[in-house]
Amino acid sequence: MARKFGNAEHPPPDGRVRQSQALTNYAPGAMVDLLHDAVLVGGLDFWGKDSFAKRFDEPRLRRRLERQFPELRDDKPFVMPPEGDERNPTRRCGIQVLEFPSWFVCQKPSCRKLVQVGPGCETRANRYVHDECKDYLVPVRFVMACIDGHIQDFPWARFVHDTPEKRARCQSRDLKLHEGSTGDFSELVVVCLGCGQKMPLLAATGEGASRFTCEGHQPWMNTKVPCEQKLRLLVRTASNSYFAEVVSSLDIPEPPSPAAAVHEHWSILSSATEASLPHLRAIAHVGAALKAFSDAQVLEAVRNKAEKRNPPPEEPRTAEFLRFIAAEPERAGDQPPEHVNFFVRRHVPEQGLPAGVARVVLAHRLREVRVQTGFTRFEARTPDLQGEYPEESLGVKVAPLAEKPRWLPGIEIFGEGFLVQLDEAAVRAWEDRPEVQRRIHTLLGGHAAKARALELQGRQAPPFHGGRLYLLHSLSHLLIQAVALECGYSASAIRERIYCADRTAPTPMAAILFSTGTAGAEGTLGGLLAQGRALSSHLARAFDQGRLCSNDPVCAAHDPSSDPTERYLHGAACHGCLFIAEPSCEHQNRFLDRALVVPTLGHEGAAFFRERP
Numbered sequence: 258m259a260r261k262f263g264n265a266e267h268p269p270p271d272g273r274v275r276q277s278q279a280l281t282n283y284a285p286g287a288m289v290d291l292l293h294d295a296v297l298v299g300g301l302d303f304w305g306k307d308s309f310a311k312r313f314d315e316p317r318l319r320r321r322l323e324r325q326f327p328e329l330r331d332d333k334p335f336v337m338p339p340e341g342d343e344r345n346p347t348r349r350c351g352i353q354v355l356e357f358p359s360w361f362v363c364q365k366p367s368c369r370k371l372v373q374v375g376p377g378c379e380t381r382a383n384r385y386v387h388d389e390c391k392d393y394l395v396p397v398r399f400v401m402a403c404i405d406g407h408i409q410d411f412p413w414a415r416f417v418h419d420t421p422e423k424r425a426r427c428q429s430r431d432l433k434l435h436e437g438s439t440g441d442f443s444e445l446v447v448v449c450l451g452c453g454q455k456m457p458l459l460a461a462t463g464e465g466a467s468r469f470t471c472e473g474h475q476p477w478m479n480t481k482v483p484c485e486q487k488l489r490l491l492v493r494t495a496s497n498s499y500f501a502e503v504v505s506s507l508d509i510p511e512p513p514s515p516a517a518a519v520h521e522h523w524s525i526l527s528s529a530t531e532a533s534l535p536h537l538r539a540i541a542h543v544g545a546a547l548k549a550f551s552d553a554q555v556l557e558a559v560r561n562k563a564e565k566r567n568p569p570p571e572e573p574r575t576a577e578f579l580r581f582i583a584a585e586p587e588r589a590g591d592q593p594p595e596h597v598n599f600f601v602r603r604h605v606p607e608q609g610l611p612a613g614v615a616r617v618v619l620a621h622r623l624r625e626v627r628v629q630t631g632f633t634r635f636e637a638r639t640p641d642l643q644g645e646y647p648e649e650s651l652g653v654k655v656a657p658l659a660e661k662p663r664w665l666p667g668i669e670i671f672g673e674g675f676l677v678q679l680d681e682a683a684v685r686a687w688e689d690r691p692e693v694q695r696r697i698h699t700l701l702g703g704h705a706a707k708a709r710a711l712e713l714q715g716r717q718a719p720p721f722h723g724g725r726l727y728l729l730h731s732l733s734h735l736l737i738q739a740v741a742l743e744c745g746y747s748a749s750a751i752r753e754r755i756y757c758a759d760r761t762a763p764t765p766m767a768a769i770l771f772s773t774g775t776a777g778a779e780g781t782l783g784g785l786l787a788q789g790r791a792l793s794s795h796l797a798r799a800f801d802q803g804r805l806c807s808n809d810p811v812c813a814a815h816d817p818s819s820d821p822t823e824r825y826l827h828g829a830a831c832h833g834c835l836f837i838a839e840p841s842c843e844h845q846n847r848f849l850d851r852a853l854v855v856p857t858l859g860h861e862g863a864a865f866f867r868e869r870p
Contacts, residue, residue: 273341274289276337276338276340276668277668279298279338279352279666280338280501280503280627280628280629280666280667280668281501281503281629281840282499282501283298284298284499284501284629284632284658284666285298285299285300285301285477285629285632285658285659285666286298286300286406286408286475286477286499286632286656286658287498287499287501287632288357288400288408288493288494288498288499289354290493290494293383293384293393293395294356294384294385294395294396295356295357295358295396295493296354296355296356296357297354297355297356297357297408297476297477298352298354298477299352299353299354299355299477300475300477300478300479300657300658300659301658301659301662301664301665301666302478302659302660303352303353303477304336304338304339304352304353304666305339305350305351305352305353311336311337312331312333312334312335312336312337312664313333313335313336313337313626313667313669314332314333314334314335315335315506315508315626316511317506317509317511317571317573317576318335318504318505318506318573318626318628319334319335321504321506321573321645322334322504322628322630322665325630326630326662326665328661328662328663329662329663329664329665330663331663331664334663334664334665335626335628335664335665335666335667336664336665336666336667337666337667337668337669338352338666338668339351339352355476355477356374357400357408357410357476358396358397358400358410358411358493359373359374359375359410360372360373360374360396360397360410360411360413361373361374361385361394361395361396361397362394362395362396362397362434363387363389363390363392363393363394364392364393364394364395365387365390365392367390368387368389368390368392368433369433369434369435369436370387370389370431370432370433370434370450371397371413371432371433371434371447372385372387372394373410373430374394381393396493397411397434398492398493398494399411399458399461399490399491399492399493400491400493401469401471401488401489401490401491402488402489402491402498402634402635403471403484403486403487403488403489403634404486404489404634404635404636404653404654405471405484405486405654405656406475406632406633406634406654406655406656407471407472407473407474407475407482407484407486407656408474408475408476408491408634409471409472409474409476409488411461411490412469413430413432413447414429414430414432414449415469416447416456416460416461417432417447417448417449417454417455417456418449418452418454419456419460419468423452423454426452427449427451427452427454428451429449429450429451429452431449431450431451432447432448432449432450433447433448433450434446434447434448435447435448442458442459443457443459445457445458445459446458458490461490462490469487469488470484470485470486470487470488471484471485471486471487471488472484475656475657478657478659478660480660489635491634491635497634497635497636498634499632499634500632500633500634500636500637500638501629501632502629502630502631502632502633502637502638502646502655503627503628503629503630504627504628504630504640504644504645504646505625505626505627505628505644506573506577506625506626507577507599507623507624507625507754508598508599508623508624508625508626509576509577509580509599510580510599513549513550514558515547515550515554515555515557515558516558516561516562518546518547518550518555518558519555519558519559519562520562521546522542522543522546523562525537525540525543526543526555526559527559527562527563529555529556529559530556531552531556534552534555534556535552572643572764573643573644573645574642574643574644574756574758574766575643575756575758575763575764575766577756578756578764578766578768579764580599580601581601581618581620581676581678581756581768581770582616582618582678582768584601584602584603584618585602585603586602586603586605587602587603587604587605587619588602591621592621593621593622597622598622598623598624598671599620599622599623599624600620600621600622601618601619601620601621601676602618602619602621603616603617603618603619604617604618604619604675604789604790606790606793608793610792610793611792611793611796611870612683612866612868612870613679613680613683613865613866613870614677614678614679614680614792614796615678615679615680615681615683616676616677616678616768617675617676617677617678617789617790617792618675618676618678618789619675619786619789619790620673620674620675620676620770620772620786621673621786622671622673623670623671623672623673623674623772624669624670624671625669625670625672625772625774626667626668626669626670627667627668627670628665628666628667629658629665629666629667630646630655630658630665631655631656631657631658632655632656632658633653633654633655633656634656635653636653636716637845638653638655639719639844639845639847640843640844641720642722642726642755642757642758644843653716670774671774672772672773672774672785673772673773673784673785673786674770674771674772674773674785674786674789675770675771675785675786675788675789675792676768676769676770676771676789677736677768677769677771677789677792678756678767678768679729679767679768679865681760681765681767683865684725684728684767684865685760687728687865688724688725688760690862690863692860692862692863693724693853693862693863695863696724696828696850696852696853696860696863697723697724697727697853699816699817699818699828700721700724700727700817700828700850701721702817702818703816703817703818703820703825703826703827703828704718704721704817704825704826705818706817706818706819706820706825707823707825707826710823710825722757722848723759724853725757725759725767726755726757726848727828727848727849727850727853728767728853728854728865729755729756729757729767729768729769730753730755730843730844730848730849731803731830731835731849731850731851731853731854732769732799732854732865733753733755733769733771734753734835734836734837734842734849735799735800735802735803735835735851735854735855736769736771736795736796736799737751737753737771737837737841738799738802738837739795739796739798739799739802740771740785740788740795742798743788743791743795744784744785744787744788745784746773746785748837748838748841749837749838749840749841750773750841751771751772751773751785751841752771752772752773752774752840752841753769753770753771753841753842753843754769754770754771754772754843755768755769755770755843756768756769756770771785771788772785773785793870796866796870797869797870799854799855800855800866800869800870801869802834803834803835803851803854803855803857804855804856804857805858806829806831806833806834806851807833807834808831808833808834809858810858810859812829812830812831812833812834813829813852813857813858813859813860814829814858814859815827815828815829815830815831826847826848826849827847827848827849827850828849828850828851828852828853829850829851829852829857829860830846830849830850830851834851835849835851836849852864853865854866
């Protein structure tokens with residue numbers, strides 16, 4: 258992302274972002290702090306088409322997203338974020354940004370006036386200057402946004418003149434921001450220099466902000482839509498100002514299907530009937546394609562395609578899980594063939610696997626595609642166990658990246674890793690133990706408290722997925738920290754992918770994939786792939802680390818249903834034991850409880866691993 262400096266000698270840009278960050282922290286609609294000002298990243302219509310680094314496809318992910326984005330019909334609908342040109346920035350390269358907010362405050366301590374900038378404002382060294390005291394202006398820290406993702410400038414003049422009578426008496430926009438001696442939020446006061454009216458900024462929080470109705474501004478798309486939501490005060494650099502919604506899929510081989518064979522030979526099979534199909538099979542290449550399928554399967558696929566009936570959507574995580582557990586045993590000299598993006602082998606150690614572990618699969622080569630579909634503000638939506646986002650989640654509306662996107666921003670991650678599958682019989686026996694059921698009941702109480710808190714805000718809590726998710730997620734975080742000590746990658750470079758489905762599902766799942774897409778970038782002390790062969794030692798280290806937290810007994814005694822800090826979705830979990838870097842975690846460090854994994858102070862009987870592996 259590069260700023261436009263005209264035709265003059267180009268100074269270096271104020272900041273740079275990686276291509277992957279254009280899907281997360283600095284994606285369309287996100288606010289970005291530059292060195293001397295602030296900007297809002299433009300939507301997809303403001304991405305420079307001439308500098309698209311790469312267009313690519315992932316069929317399974319494309320089929321999933323076509324249901325949500327009907328315009329997504331290109332053969333290669335995913336686009337790598339474009340590269341900027343620092344030497345010659347133009348509107349046709351990089352990603353355009355717009356200045357936001359438009360209100361600035363004078364840096365001079367004796368002035369501190371609020372100024373709305375625009376064309377014609379005085380500048381010096383590419384920075385705005387206050388025309389009265391000639392000191393520099395800096396962007397204000399505060400804007401207004403609504404739960405639907407719309408965003409606009411803070412209404413300073415209307416805020417300080419908080420009643421129609423006051424606004425009728427004074428039309429002045431000559432405003433000043435008093436910040437007090439410490440700059441603490443509680444000391445911020447807005448003053449009208451025209452009438453002397455004062456208003457503490459604290460009055461714009463909570464119920465005080467509810468008097469402002471959203472105007473539906475979507476500046477990243479240069480559009481405005483009707484909106485009846487109430488505005489909320491938002492700090493530009495706050496962690497809840499932007500949550501990118503990203504979906505991902507592993508590039509796994511497509512299983513043979515009659516629908517694919519019919520699609521490939523549609524010109525011949527479009528008129529197939531029960532009587533004519535045997536004759537059509539006599540055509541050599543058609544017969545070879547249909548060899549694995551019965552006449553009934555082929556005719557059903559022909560009818561579905563003719564009537565434009567889509568097959569039932571597949572469960573994305575289940576499809577990946579089945580490919581992993583179908584991996585062939587590892588053999589000496591196994592190497593992934595060239596141009597193969599999914600190559601996995603099952604590791605069978607001579608001494609056997611630790612108790613409770615059914616399978617270890619080494620992923621020599623993986624290709625993961627991540628695509629951004631939208632974003633939220635104030636609250637991140639929670640994906641379900643298949644990695645999908647329900648249409649209604651938390652009462653939060655997803656803001657779009659463009660009005661009718663024909664393509665979506667995405668990246669390809671090529672890497673390695675290993676998968677650990679727990680023994681299904683052992684997991685079921687663990688779930689049936691009374692100590693475990695009592696612990697899960699405690700966690701369910703925390704979820705109910707979270708639901709009550711959200712209900713007061715007119716929102717819906719994420720579903721409770723049971724103790725199996727807490728077990729897998731907590732074990733994942735313990736193993737990531739243990740493996741990071743040996744593999745040459747930091748914990749933040751290792752990413753989890755959880756395969757979870759309870760015993761009532763058609764395909765029960767209890768597995769975790771650990772992967773990295775930065776092979777060799779942080780060291781090669783053995784690599785992540787090789788750590789799957791040393792799972793026993795990593796489990797032993799994770800067991801030791803999880804038994805005692807530096808915050809025990811406070812951490813172990815945490816009751817999620819009555820926590821004044823509102824950590825309702827955690828059991829025995831905190832920054833001292835289970836929390837890891839945000840990019841590594843699928844669930845924003847929620848749904849964690851080490852008491853379900855290892856014996857924990859006061860909860861020794863609920864552990865899946867009751868003895869050191």
